[in-house]
Amino acid sequence: MNKKLSAKFGEVIRELRKERNLSQEALADKADVHRTYIGMIERGEKNITLENIQRLAKALNVSLKSIFERLEKISK
Amino acid sequence: MNKKLSAKFGEVIRELRKERNLSQEALADKADVHRTYIGMIERGEKNITLENIQRLAKALNVSLKSIFERLEKISK
Numbered sequence: 001m002n003k004k005l006s007a008k009f010g011e012v013i014r015e016l017r018k019e020r021n022l023s024q025e026a027l028a029d030k031a032d033v034h035r036t037y038i039g040m041i042e043r044g045e046k047n048i049t050l051e052n053i054q055r056l057a058k059a060l061n062v063s064l065k066s067i068f069e070r071l072e073k074i075s076k
Numbered sequence: 077m078n079k080k081l082s083a084k085f086g087e088v089i090r091e092l093r094k095e096r097n098l099s100q101e102a103l104a105d106k107a108d109v110h111r112t113y114i115g116m117i118e119r120g121e122k123n124i125t126l127e128n129i130q131r132l133a134k135a136l137n138v139s140l141k142s143i144f145e146r147l148e149k150i151s152k
Contacts, residue, residue: 005130047125054081065148068140 007044014042031059083120090118107135
């Protein structure tokens with residue numbers, strides 16, 4: 001598993017979540033995923049699927065495109 | 077599984093592959109995935125992971141951001 005990519009992805013999710021003043025639990029509830037799952041994603045421990053990327057995007061009220069736009073900014 | 081999203085994703089991958097005049101086999105070789113896998117992705121039959129999205133992006137020489145930009149254009 002590409003740890004760098006999932007770590008960067010996790011960083012973007014944490015950033016977006018904090019901007020929205022959501023706890024990991026609150027985001028998990030909105031996205032309908034398990035509470036521990038958000039922590040694992042944010043720490044880059046999971047190779048997330050497209051379906052779950054979309055769930056998080058919807059819960060964070062952000063487009064898929066802008067998630068990856070942020071991810072690429074981190075990469076530079 | 078959200079079939080709509082994976083179907084749209086598959087459409088984008090097929091479009092990018094054809095623009096590059098690559099066969100499914102050639103793309104599979106470049107991305108180091110199984111040959112049948114590309115067909116499944118293009119038909120929207122798989123909930124692809126972030127790691128494999130990146131493999132395809134690299135093999136297609138395109139950024140993650142532009143994949144999702146295209147995906148959102150299809151969605152409208």
